[in-house]
Amino acid sequence: MKAAILKSLSQPLAIAQMPSPEMGTGEVIVDVVAAPVLSYANEVFNGERRYSMELPIVPGCGAIGRVKASGPDATHLKEGDWVFCDPTVRSRDDALMPDITLQGWSARSEGGLRLQRYFHDGPFAQEMRVPTENAIRIGDVDPREAARWCALNVMLVPYGGLLAAALQAGETLLVSGATGNFGSACVAVALAMGVRCVVAPGRNEKALADLERRFGERVQTVRLTGNEEEDRVRMRQAAPCPIDCVIDLLPPSASTKVVRAAIMAVRPYGRVILMGGVGMLGGDGLDLPYPWIMRNDITIRGKWMYPPQAVTRMTGLIRSGLLDLDHFDVTTFALDDANEAVAHATANGGPFKMTVLQP
Template sequence: MKAAILREFGSPLMIGDIADPTLGTGEVVVDVVAAPVLSYTDEVFSGARKYLLPTPVVPGCGAIGRVREVGPDATRLKTGDWVFCDPTVRSRDDALMPDITLQGWSARGDGGKKLQRYFRDGSFAECIRVPTENAVPVGDLEPADAGRWCAINTLMISYGGLLAMDFKPGETLLVSGATGNFGSATVAVALAMGARSVVAPGRNEKILDDLRRRFGERVVPVRLSGEADRDSQAMMRAAPAPIDAVLDFLPPSAPASVARLAIMTVRPYGRAVLMGGVGMLGGEDLALPYPWIMRNNISILGQWMYKPDAVAGMVGLIRSGLLDLDHYAVTEFPLEQANEAVVHAATNSGPFKLTVLRPAP
C-alpha cells in the first residue's frame, strides 16, 4: 500500500510503498477514505512540540474509512462498514488506569510508549490497523462526505471535556480559548448538548462575530482587553446567569494568567476542566488560590482526550441534526500531496476549517 512516511523530525514526508498491515486477534483493518491533517501538524513533524513519536513512522491522527477485515472477536462489524478510526488507543490490562497512545501521533508515559511500539503507524496511508473497539461505526456515508466527518477528530475532544464536567442542558459554559479550533468546536458541541448560553471570550473580534453569526444569541462574545480586572468583570457581566462551568482550551503560547482569570469566573460549586496546552512550553504555573477553591467548593479536573464510549454519543449528536458538520469548510488533498496538505493546514488554520488527505486511489 501507499503511505506518507516521516523518516525523521524535520524532514518532509516521503510517499512510498509499505507492506499492508497484518490482522491480529482483537484488531480491525480499515481502508482509509479520509484522514484529518491537524493545523499544528507542521509543529509535530518539525519536532517543535516534542511529541513522543518514534521515527520512521506513518503519522496521522484518526480517520474515516471502511472496514476491510475483522478479527475473530468482532461480532457486529462487517466488511464495508463505515467507521471512525479513533486514534486514542488504550491498554487492555488495567481498566482502572489504562495507558494511552495516540496512534500515529504521540503517547503518554512509558506505558503509552510501550503500547505505541505495536499500534504505531497512523492514518496517512491507504489502510490502517486499529484495535477492534477503536473502529466505531458511524452509519452509511456518501464517500464525498467522508472528509467532513473528519471533524469528529476535533469535536470529540471538546465533547470529552464536556462529559468529564458532567455538563447539563440549561447550564452556562465559559470557553477559555473560544477563538481556537478546539474552543470553537466546544461552542458548537455545548450548544448541541443544550447549553443555555456559551460565553466566548477572546481578542479576535472577527472570529467572535463569526461564532455569534453561526450560532445565534446563545453565544455571548466577550472582547478581552488584556486588563485582568476589567476582563474578569466583563466575562461575568456578559453571562445571562452565573457561570456553571469553564472549559479551558488555551494553547501552549498563552500565559497561565489568562487561564487563571477565566477559571475564576466560575460560580461557587462550579467546575473547571483543563484540556489546553498552557505551561507545556514553559512559563509560570497556573497557581489557583487554595482558599478560593476550598471555600467555594470548586471542582477542577484535568482531562486528556475522552472516554471510549463517547464516540457513540458524538455520532448520535451528528445523526440527530443537533450538531451540523456543514459548518466545516473542507480542503482535500491526495496522499501524494501530503506535504502540501501539511503546509495548507498550518496556513489555513482557524475555526471550522478542515484539511484532509484522501488516501484512497
C-alpha cells in the same frame, strides 16, 4: 500500499510504498477514506511540540474509513462498515490505570511508548490496523461527505471535557479559547447539548463575530483586554446568569493569566475542566488561590481526550440534526500531496476549517 512516512524531524514526509498491515487477534484492518491534518501538524513533524514518537512512522491522528477485515472477537463489525478510527489506544491489561498512546501521533509514559511500538502507524496511508474497540461504527456515509466527517476528530476532544464536567442542558458554559480550532468546536458541541448560553472570550474580533453570526444570541462574546480582573468581570457580566462551568482549551502559547481570568469567573460550586496546552512547553504554572477554591467549593478536573462511548454519542448528535457538520469548511488533498496538505493546514487553521487527506 502507499503511505506518507515521517522518517526524520528534519525532512518532509516521504511518499512511498510499504507492506500492507497484517491483522492480529483483537484487531481490524480499515481502508482509510479520509484523515484530518491537524493545524499544528508541522509543529509535531519538526519537533517543536516535542511529542514522543519513534521514527520512522506513518503519522496522523484519527480517520474515517471502511472495514476491510475484522477478527473473531468482532461480533458487530462487518466488511464495508463505515467507522471512525479512534486514535486513543488504551492498554487492555489495567482497567483502572491504562497506558495511552495516540496512534500515529504521540505517547504518554514508557507504557504508552510500548503501545506505540505495536500500534505504530497512523492514517496517512491507504490502510491502517487498529484495535477492534477503536474501529467505531458511525452508520452509512456518503463517500462524498467522508472528509466532512473528519470533524469528529476536532469535536470529540472538547466533547470529552464536557462529558467529564457532567454538563447539563440549561447550564451556562464559558469556553476559554473559544476562537481557536478546538474552542470553536466546543461552542458548537455545547449548544448541541442544550446549554442555555456559551460565553466566548477572545482577542480575535473576526472569529468572535463569526461565532455570533453562526449561533446567534446563545453565544455571548467578550473582547479580552489583557487586564485579568477587568476581563473576569466582563466575562461574568456577559453571562445571563452565573457561569456553571468553565472549560479551558487554550494552546501552549497562551498566558496563564488568561486561563486564570476565565477559571475564576465560574460561580461558587462551579466546575472547571482543563484540556488546553498551557505550560506544556514550559513557563509559569497556573497559580490559583487555595482559599478561593476551598471556600467556593470549586471542582477542578483535568481531562485528556474522551471516553470510547463519546464517538457513538456524538454520532447521535450529528444524526439527530443537533450538530451540523456543514459548519466546517473542508479542503482535501490526495496522499501524494501530503506535504502540501500540512502546509495548507498550517496556513489555514482556526475555527471550522479542516484540511483532509484522502488516500
